[in-house]
Amino acid sequence: MTGSGIGARVRRKEDKRFITGRGNYTDDINRHGQTHAVFLRSPHAHARIVSVDTKAAMAAGAVAVLTGKDVADAGINGLPCGWLIHNKDGSPMKEPVHPVIAFDRVRHVGDIIAMVIAETKNKARDLAELVDVDYEVLPAAVNAVEALKPGAPQVHDDVEGNLCYDWHLGEREPVDAAFAQAAHVTKLDVYNNRLAPNAMEPRAAIGEYDRASDEHTLYTTSQNPHVIRLLMGAFVLGLPEHKLRVVAPDVGGGFGSKIFHYAEEAAVTWASKVVGRPVKWTSDRSEAFISDAQGRDHHTHAELALDKDGRFLAFRVSTVANMGAYLSTFSTSIPTYLYATLLAGLYATPAIYAEVKAAFTNTVPVDAYRGAGRPEACFIVESIVDKAAHETGRDPAELRKLNLIPASAMPYQTPVALQYDSGDFVKNIDDALKVIDYDGFPARREASKKKGMLRGIGLSSYIEACGIAPSAVAGALGARAGLYESGEVRVHPTGSVTVFTGSHSHGQGHETTFAQIVCERLGVAIENVEVVHGDTAKIPFGMGTYGSRSLAVGGVALHNSLEKVIAKGRKIAAHMMEAAETDVEFKDGSFRVAGTDKSLGFGEIALQAYVPHNFPHDELEPGLDETSFYDPKNFTYPNGCHICEVEIDPETGVTRIERFVAVDDFGNIINPMIVEGQVHGGIMQGIGQALCEDCIYDEAGQLLTGSYMDYCMPKADMVPFYEVGTNVVPCTHNALGVKGAGEAGTIGAAAAVINAIRQATGVEDIQMPATSQRVWQAINASAAKAAA
Amino acid sequence: MPTVSMTVNGRKMSGECEERTLLVNFLRENLGLTGTHVGCDTSQCGACCVHINGDSVKSCTMLALQAEGAEITTIEGVADGDNLHAIQEAFRDNHGLQCGFCTPGMIMSALDLLKHNANPSEAEIRHHLEGNLCRCTGYHNIVKSIQAAAAAMGGTP
Numbered sequence: 001m002t003g004s005g006i007g008a009r010v011r012r013k014e015d016k017r018f019i020t021g022r023g024n025y026t027d028d029i030n031r032h033g034q035t036h037a038v039f040l041r042s043p044h045a046h047a048r049i050v051s052v053d054t055k056a057a058m059a060a061g062a063v064a065v066l067t068g069k070d071v072a073d074a075g076i077n078g079l080p081c082g083w084l085i086h087n088k089d090g091s092p093m094k095e096p097v098h099p100v101i102a103f104d105r106v107r108h109v110g111d112i113i114a115m116v117i118a119e120t121k122n123k124a125r126d127l128a129e130l131v132d133v134d135y136e137v138l139p140a141a142v143n144a145v146e147a148l149k150p151g152a153p154q155v156h157d158d159v160e161g162n163l164c165y166d167w168h169l170g171e172r173e174p175v176d177a178a179f180a181q182a183a184h185v186t187k188l189d190v191y192n193n194r195l196a197p198n199a200m201e202p203r204a205a206i207g208e209y210d211r212a213s214d215e216h217t218l219y220t221t222s223q224n225p226h227v228i229r230l231l232m233g234a235f236v237l238g239l240p241e242h243k244l245r246v247v248a249p250d251v252g253g254g255f256g257s258k259i260f261h262y263a264e265e266a267a268v269t270w271a272s273k274v275v276g277r278p279v280k281w282t283s284d285r286s287e288a289f290i291s292d293a294q295g296r297d298h299h300t301h302a303e304l305a306l307d308k309d310g311r312f313l314a315f316r317v318s319t320v321a322n323m324g325a326y327l328s329t330f331s332t333s334i335p336t337y338l339y340a341t342l343l344a345g346l347y348a349t350p351a352i353y354a355e356v357k358a359a360f361t362n363t364v365p366v367d368a369y370r371g372a373g374r375p376e377a378c379f380i381v382e383s384i385v386d387k388a389a390h391e392t393g394r395d396p397a398e399l400r401k402l403n404l405i406p407a408s409a410m411p412y413q414t415p416v417a418l419q420y421d422s423g424d425f426v427k428n429i430d431d432a433l434k435v436i437d438y439d440g441f442p443a444r445r446e447a448s449k450k451k452g453m454l455r456g457i458g459l460s461s462y463i464e465a466c467g468i469a470p471s472a473v474a475g476a477l478g479a480r481a482g483l484y485e486s487g488e489v490r491v492h493p494t495g496s497v498t499v500f501t502g503s504h505s506h507g508q509g510h511e512t513t514f515a516q517i518v519c520e521r522l523g524v525a526i527e528n529v530e531v532v533h534g535d536t537a538k539i540p541f542g543m544g545t546y547g548s549r550s551l552a553v554g555g556v557a558l559h560n561s562l563e564k565v566i567a568k569g570r571k572i573a574a575h576m577m578e579a580a581e582t583d584v585e586f587k588d589g590s591f592r593v594a595g596t597d598k599s600l601g602f603g604e605i606a607l608q609a610y611v612p613h614n615f616p617h618d619e620l621e622p623g624l625d626e627t628s629f630y631d632p633k634n635f636t637y638p639n640g641c642h643i644c645e646v647e648i649d650p651e652t653g654v655t656r657i658e659r660f661v662a663v664d665d666f667g668n669i670i671n672p673m674i675v676e677g678q679v680h681g682g683i684m685q686g687i688g689q690a691l692c693e694d695c696i697y698d699e700a701g702q703l704l705t706g707s708y709m710d711y712c713m714p715k716a717d718m719v720p721f722y723e724v725g726t727n728v729v730p731c732t733h734n735a736l737g738v739k740g741a742g743e744a745g746t747i748g749a750a751a752a753v754i755n756a757i758r759q760a761t762g763v764e765d766i767q768m769p770a771t772s773q774r775v776w777q778a779i780n781a782s783a784a785k786a787a788a
Numbered sequence: 789m790p791t792v793s794m795t796v797n798g799r800k801m802s803g804e805c806e807e808r809t810l811l812v813n814f815l816r817e818n819l820g821l822t823g824t825h826v827g828c829d830t831s832q833c834g835a836c837c838v839h840i841n842g843d844s845v846k847s848c849t850m851l852a853l854q855a856e857g858a859e860i861t862t863i864e865g866v867a868d869g870d871n872l873h874a875i876q877e878a879f880r881d882n883h884g885l886q887c888g889f890c891t892p893g894m895i896m897s898a899l900d901l902l903k904h905n906a907n908p909s910e911a912e913i914r915h916h917l918e919g920n921l922c923r924c925t926g927y928h929n930i931v932k933s934i935q936a937a938a939a940a941m942g943g944t945p
Contacts, residue, residue, distance in 0.1 A: 011880050019876040019895065020864035028822035106938070122806060127938030166797015198834060200827045200889040200923050251823075252889030285828035326794050507887030507924045522833035677883045677929055684926030708832035708921070716917035721910075 009673040013526070015510040023250045027202040031278035034206065035063050037268060038124035039281070040114040042106035042292065045140035045152060045362035047529030049104055052114060053132040062118040062127045064275050066267070068103035076100055076270060079261055079326070080235040083333035085165045085479040088355075095164035096156035096324035096360070099470040100236065100263045100270075100540020106135070107155055107325035108362050109702055110290025111465035115267050117279055134453050138409040140362035140701035144322035147359040155325060155360040164323050164332070164358040175353040178314030182305035186388040191378045193768045194297035194322070194695040194764050195688075196711055197369045199506075201252020207268035211276070215243050219268045223258045223504050224544020225680050227481070228538050231261040231329065237270055241536075244269075247396035248534040251506035255685070257292045258506065259546045260329035264291075274557075288707040293622060294695055295369020296721035298323035298335060298376050302712050303386045310394055312403045314351040317343055318379060321358045324365035330356065331367040336372030337477050338465070338547075344414035345381035346425045346461050346639060347403040352415045352561040362701040368546060370685055371464070371746040378462040379768075382751035386458070387764055396459055396755070397433060401426060404461075411732075418465055419731045423639045423665055427615040428727050429461060430662040432663040435723055441645070452646040454779075456660075456760025459641065460751035466740035467552030467636035473629035483623020484631035485549070486540045487557035490519070491624040493610035495603030496528040502551050504533050508742065510550060511673045514558055517736070521562040522602055525588020542625055548740030551635045551670065556734045560628035569605045569626060575616040576600060576608060590609050636731050640664035642683070646756040653776025655691060655757060662724045662748065667731040668738035675741045679724045682745020689746075690753035692769050712769075794858045796821065797865025805852050812836040814852035815862060823863040823892045827921065834890060834920035837896040838862045843899030848918070863892035866899070875899055875937040884933030886924035894920050898934045907943035910935070 008552040042738045054065035061706035078097040085093045100113045114131050115768070120126035141147035141155055147162040155162050179185060184591050206219040216239055222228050225246040232246075233239040251258060268279045305313040321335035338759065340354035351465065369377075385403075389396040397626050406413050407424040414420065432437075441457050448455035488500040497518055503510055515529040532538055566586050573591035574581040577598045585592050608615055609624035645659040662679055669675050693713035696704045705711040730737030750768065757766050763778040789930045803818035811862035815838070817874060824847060825832035836847040837863040865871045875895055878884065885891040895918070901908055901916040909914065913934050914927070922930060 011884065012812055015880040015885060018891050019863075019879050019884055021821070021851070023823070024891065025822075025825070027826070029818075029943050030817075122808065182847075197885070198923055200833060200921060201825070201887065202827065250888065250889075252827075253887040255923065268881070285830070349848050391791070410800075414874070509886070591834070632854070672884045677886060677925060680926035680928040681886065681924045685923070707830045707832050708828050713832075713921050713923075715921070716931060717914040719927065720891075722926065722928055 001565060004516055004526035006516055006670050008516065010512055010516055010671055011232065011525060012038045012509050012512045013515060014509065015729055025201055025250045026206065026219050027282045029204060029206060029219050029391060030248065031208050034278035034280050035119060035275060036119045036121040037117050037123045037271065037279050037281040038128045039112050039264065040116060040128045040166040042102065042109060042111040042113055042139050044106060044135055044166050046138040047106050047112065048137040049102060049106060050134035050136055050140060051280060056088050056130040057116060057127040060127055060130055061123065061291045063119065064271065065131060066115040066271055066274065068099060068101040068102065071101045072098065072103055073695065074270065076266065077236050077265060078220045080231055081332060082329045082480050084480060085167055085332045085336055086478065087166050087367060089167050094333060095327060096159055100266050101634055108364050110364060111325065113261055115271060117271060117275055120379040135731050142361055142363060142697050142699060142701050143532065144359040144361055146295065147361045148320065148357060148550055155362055156740050159360055160359040162778050164360055166357050167336050167440040168355040169702065172354040174351040175314045175316050178351050179550055181537060183308040183312055183391055186304045186308045186384055186391055188302045188380070188384045188387055190300050190383060191297045191767055192298040192300065192379060193689060195295045195369055195693050196289055197255045197257035197292060197295060198713060199253030199255055199257055202285055202288050203258065203262065203264070204282040205265045205268045206278055208270035208278040211274040215245065216269055217245045218249065219247045219249065220265050221251050221258050223251065223254040223506055223546055224542065225504065225534055225536050226262050226542040227562050228265060230619035232269065236266045245537045248504060254506040256295065256372055256546060257369040259544070260293055260367055276525050284464065286707050289711065290364055291327045292705060293365045293367035294399055296376060297366050300380055302384050303381050306388055306392065308334050310392060310399055310402055312349040317354040319356045321356055322358055322361055322363065323358050323365045326365050328365040328367035331365060334368055334373040337497065339377050341416050341418050342374050342377035342463065342465060343381060344416050345378065346405060346463050347737065349406045349532040350415065354416065354581055355368040364696055366633065370682065371743045372547065372624045372635060374743065375686065375747045375750060378747050379433025379751045382460040382755065386758065390764065397429060397438065400459065400461055401429060403781055407550045419634060420463065420637045421634055422729045423637060423738050424727060424729050425461065425639060428639065428641040428663045428665060430663050431725065431727055432643050433453055434658055435663070435725065436643045436645060436661045448647050448676060450676065454650055454760040455646070456758070457643065457645045458752045459642045459753025460748045460755060462748040463637055463639040464743060465635040466548035466638055467632050468547040468549055469635060471631050481543065481660060482631070484629050485543055485554040485557045486627065486629050487541055487561050488625070488627040489555060489558065489561040491565060491606045493607055495524060495606040496526055497522065499529065499531045499558060500539045501531060501533050501554050502539055502544065503550035504542070504545040508543070508545065508550060508678070509671070513551065513670045513674060515554065517558055518562065524602065528740060541601060548742035550636065551736065551738045552731070552734055552740045553630060553632050555738060557609035557628045557630035557734050557735055560630055561626045564572040564628065565624060568620065571616060571620055572605050573600050576614055636667065638664065638739040638741065638744050640744060640748060643755045644752035646753065646760055648757065648760050648775060651780050653772035653779065655770060655772065655775055657687065657719055660722045662722065662745065663727055663740065664744050665727045665729050668728060669726065670739040676724050678741045679745045680722050682743060683722055683749045684714050684719060685746045687719060687753055690750040690770060691718065790853060792852050792856050794855050794860055796860045797862060799929045807853060809852045811850050811852045811855050812847035812850050815847060821862050821864050825889055825892060827852035827889065832921065834897055835893040835894040838894060839900065844897055863895060866895060874940040880941060882929050882933040882936050884925065885931045890920060890922045893931055894922065898937065901934070902938055902941060906941070907938055
């Protein structure tokens with residue numbers, strides 16, 4: 001290994017451009033002759049479009065004003081959904097059309113009415129105000145539970161009762177039988193609050209059409225440009241891949257919200273051909289709040305059955321998930337296969353049954369947001385375990401440890417479809433308890449009490465399914481895509497290396513981590529490795545980055561290509577050194593003939609591959625450029641234990657996070673510095689959900705928290721330094737032994753915070769976000785009840 | 789359209805813009821200095837922080853015309869050629885950035901803090917960052933970066 005190989009805390013290669021202001025984000029790109037688009041959006045959650053009059057805008061100088069009628073006349077299809085869910089009875093889910101521009105009806109505030117194109121953004125904004133839209137306002141369905149009740153406003157005429165699907169997982173009878181035998185049943189009702197992902201870079205898109213070559217280019221803020229090319233090209237606009245290039249340059253955070261194929265991408269791509277000039281659109285933040293897919297929004301009732309010793313007998317869960325107005329790209333898979341499959345958590349609960357109803361409402365579409373289904377599952381499991389501990393008079397840590405799946409039981413088949421491959425869950429908890437000094441908590445609580453403060457400590461042990469996914473499994477579950485990844489290693493004649501990966505970095509640091517894998521395996525210096533991503537014209541193919549999959553899938557594809565490079569290099573070396581191939585070893589960047597002093601450097605082999613004067617032409621082709629597509633064998637299962645300690649001022653309800661400890665098992669780690677950074681950011685987002693973030697819609701479907709004035713983003717002074725550590729148990733089924741680290745913090749953190757608040761206040765029913773107002777009310781309601 | 793002139797990163801620059809043009813848009817679109825970013829429309833995120841006549845200002849809160857004659861430093865003007873400023877080095881050394889979008893604003897804001905308080909406490913740093921949002925780092929390594937920069941710039945850690 002060189003000093004930059006696997007396990008080294010290498011400073012990031014990409015940082016120099018970012019810290020000097022030379023990043024290249026989509027809005028930084030300007031194309032020659034470009035026009036600017038502004039989308040006129042519905043101010044109503046639900047309305048019939050009586051008429052759209054664009055004459056005044058055109059007369060005032062618009063380059064074009066395109067409406068739903070223009071989209072329909074051009075034969076443009078709706079935006080597709082990538083995952084088909086089947087109902088309990090086997091029938092397919094309801095999939096209403098999601099038009100690129102609304103035609104006869106708008107279904108959420110922010111639904112697109114018209115695309116106004118002008119010479120400048122300001123001009124386009126002015127002209128959008130001249131578009132005259134006559135609406136007939138309709139009653140709106142907002143809350144998912146209410147939307148499923150008889151008489152609720154109908155979001156889509158062809159979706160009776162607003163029910164997208166009624167799905168289930170697990171077997172009901174053994175669960176019901178176990179409940180009948182239970183010594184204790186704990187019940188829980190939770191609303192998992194809706195969140196706005198809020199990557200700091202707002203979405204943007206530039207469409208450009210080249211009349212000479214008949215080629216389209218789309219620059220877009222995407223986590224997966226090839227997926228956009230496929231969805232937009234094949235399903236929406238009817239453009240073949242070889243005439244469509246999608247570039248996702250530097251992307252300023254994604255957190256899931258930039259996975260999906262959005263209407264604006266298709267609109268600018270199409271419009272650039274209509275107007276014959278590039279068309280650029282950049283979202284405002286306020287616009288993002290009503291057009292970026294949002295996350296969570298589950299109403300759940302859960303019941304846990306325990307025997308007299310505290311062992312979990314069975315778990316049953318019933319959830320209503322809000323889909324919003326239309327099905328976003330992966331929306332349907334989130335409350336199903338990315339949620340219910342994780343309801344076993346880390347526990348050996350023998351019987352689990354979950355049912356999920358998904359409802360359409362007149363709100364912004366809901367899809368994957370960091371963790372995507374798994375934070376919702378973890379929150380339910382870890383909340384009900386704590387509640388069961390309180391109800392049965394057990395220590396929450398002890399009740400967890402009593403029920404954990406032991407490391408010796410691996411691989412472990414859960415009752416909800418997954419097979420965990422590895423993990424030492426007891427050690428995670430023990431390590432975390434030690435770091436936070438769990439035994440010292442009563443004394444700290446006493447000290448807080450003396451100050452008139454309440455103190456609480458909360459645990460959350462999580463597991464997630466990452467590295468999605470074995471394509472055959474995903475396909476059997478309804479995925480309309482394969483979920484492999486590609487990685488190409490191009491060794492240049494002088495021995496430097498370019499990696500082309502289908503993974504996409506939007507903050508994760510792939511340009512460094514992936515280069516470290518190359519350094520480790522080929523022995524080349526990190527400055528001689530370049531990692532290229534985010535351009536369909538350069539990368540063989542790619543499924544992109546989400547679900548903590550980059551290293552566990554894309555990294556393994558890269559690894560496999562490196563092995564192919566070494567295998568070919570060995571043949572070349574054997575030929576050059578006149579040795580048997582089996583006698584040639586590759587180590588530390590050199591090919592050696594075992595037991596001799598003969599050796600050749602990797603660079604010499606690379607040169608011979610391209611200047612093949614002494615080359616095994618009978619056996620090999622010249623060149624040294626290898627590509628692999630890796631389809632994972634199983635999901636990976638990062639897991640860990642988070643512990644949060646809070647202090648609450650009962651006079652104000654203000655919660656201060658005093659300590660936050662995380663012990664995570666991500667399998668092998670390539671760059672510990674980057675992994676810690678991923679955990680920090682994830683924890684903050686989990687704390688944000690727990691304490692302050694909330695998308696609140698009023699009864700008319702207006703988003704009341706539609707800007708940073710109203711939507712509370714976590715800030716630096718809300719948290720202390722996090723204390724993070726790892727417990728490495730390598731993944732057993734991929735060559736790197738890696739599990740993925742991107743979402744763990746978000747999955748585990750929220751339950752730890754809320755459990756700490758529950759313990760501090762003695763109030764079980766603390767809903768998220770636990771704002772100071774809510775906490776204060778809970779404390780006072782509880783005090784009033786005790787006094788009565 | 790009126791013309792506005794200012795000194796940006798030590799160079800005299802001028803351009804024509806509509807009266808309503810925000811300074812941040814003038815910097816990005818007229819001058820091509822795209823390191824200064826726009827992350828919100830309510831002056832909360834701080835991605836557009838620049839220094840104007842020595843003060844840290846969110847460049848979305850003023851019109852370009854109000855900057856007539858001003859001395860402005862943007863993120864592009866922080867390094868001395870290829871030699872990074874200590875705060876830039878600190879952000880890189882401490883993994884103080886992930887996606888990089890908030891980073892220019894963070895660095896400009898942090899420089900302003902260190903100008904007025906060479907040796908800030910952790911609490912002072914966290915309080916100072918009230919006007920700068922980051923969604924990636926959980927602020928942990930940003931605070932570490934600023935502490936490291938303070939030490940490197942002469943304050944004691």
